[in-house]
Amino acid sequence: MNKPMPGQALDDLETPVLLLDLDRFESNVQHMAAYCRDNGKEWRPHSKAHKSPAIAHIELANGACGITCAKLSEAEWMVAHGVPSILLANQIVSPVKFAALARLQHRAEVIAAVDNIAVVEPMAAAAIDEGVRIPVVVEIDIGMKRVGVEPGPPLLALSKAISDQPGLAFKGLMGYEGHVLDCWPLQAKKKACYQALDILVESRNLLENNGLQIEIVSAGGTGSYELSALHDGVTELQAGGGVFMDVMYRRKCHVEALTPALTVLTSVTSRAADRVVVDAGFKTLSSSHQPPEVLGRDDLRLRGLSAEHGVFNIVEGQAGPALGEQIELLVGYSDSTTFLHNYFVAVRKGRVEKIWDISARGLLR
Structure with a gap:
């Protein structure tokens, strides 16, 4: 079956298809960029939600x-498509990956995140073998209890070890306040967020007092960027998923300034008196973190997703959609939906304008 074509009307599209509303997407990009800029922060958006060089260049x-990448293979792909600066916000530990990271430095700045002193010497050796210096930030556990070195003496020892290696260039710190995203009310979220980010600032002060220079203090996902951007100690934000603004960020994280732009267009393929079935199940859109929501109508309630079916109950007293009628679903969580598709169908005013390949999907190493 052929790809959608520019100029094609939405009503003529074969479903299911991943849609990106360009007016809303562009507004979100501009808002996030301006919010970071107006608060004195650099914006280094995560690419794990879109996995698209075209969107990275926008x-x-x-x-x-x-940009920020989650995996080295994703960073390689982005460098191959002309992205000049990347933060690799995940740890690597194998000699093969150290060598690949070193080779990338000939073509772009690819910053490694390190949280264990055991990788310092072999990473530096790979850089020296390649005749380059690998830029490095130290990732600190600021409360999420996932990855990151402990603040204080362990951080200082690791940072000194990096700065002492001729093959490495110590750049600074990063941390992720992911444990505060769904805190509410606002004052509780603000308190938890700033407690986490204060650890980064205290860590920066510790290192500077011990003679180390700090260029980067990186933090901030979409679920907390509105607060993180206001914290004086942070230099750059990694918030990326907000360009799509899915249901999870609105419902769980209480992000209000951005507009939902990513949807899946489906069709009703079966119906009964009390329910309809659409042609999109969990192989088309994910209910992980947050279920999808029906856009523009209030007569359907999600019952559940199976592999290729989405089952919706018809609200009592409502007629519900007809067989063959198109239903547009707001994506519950973009990170767990976009990688299921080969491309975004970028639309404006009811017509296809562009097709953007999700060409970094499957790059997991």
Whole structure:
């Protein structure tokens, strides 16, 4: 079956299809870039939600200082497509990956995140073998209890070890306040967020007092960026998923300034008196973290997703959609939905304008 074509009307699209509303997407990109800029922060958006060089270049054109990647293979792909600066916000530990990271430095700045002193010497050796210096930030556990070195003496020892290696260039710190995203009410979230970010600032002060220079203090996901951008100690934000603004960020994280832009267009393929079935199940859109929501109508309630079916109950007293009628679903969580698709169908005013390949999908190493 052929890809959608520019100029094609939405009513003529074969479903299911992943849609990106360009007016809303562009507004979100501009808002996030301006919010970071107006608060004195660089914007380095995460690419794990879109996995698309085309979208990365739109973010760069709107003022992003670079992008953030979750995996080395994803960073390799982005470098191959002209992205000049990348933060690799995940740890690597194998000699093969150290060598690949070193080779990338000939073509772009790819900053490694380190949280264990055991990787310092082999990473530096790979850099020396390649005749480059690998830029490095130290990731600190600021409360999420996932990855990161402990603050204080362990951080200082690791940072000194990095700065002492001729093959490495110590750049600074990063941390992720992911444990505060769904805190509420606002004052409780603000308190928890700033307690976490204060650890980064205290860590920066510790290192500077011991003679180390700090260029980067990186933090901030979409679920907390509105608060993190206001914290004086942070230099850059990694918030990326907000360009799509899915249901999870609105419902769980209480992000209000951005507009939902990512949807899945489906069709009703079966119906009964009390329910309809659409042609999109969990192989098309994920209910992980947050279920999808029906856009523009209030007569359907999600019963559940199976592999290729989405089952919706018809609200009592409502007629419900007809067989073959298109239903547009707001994506529950973009990170766990976009990688299921080969491309975004970018639309404006009811017509297809662009097709953007999700070409970094499957790059997991």
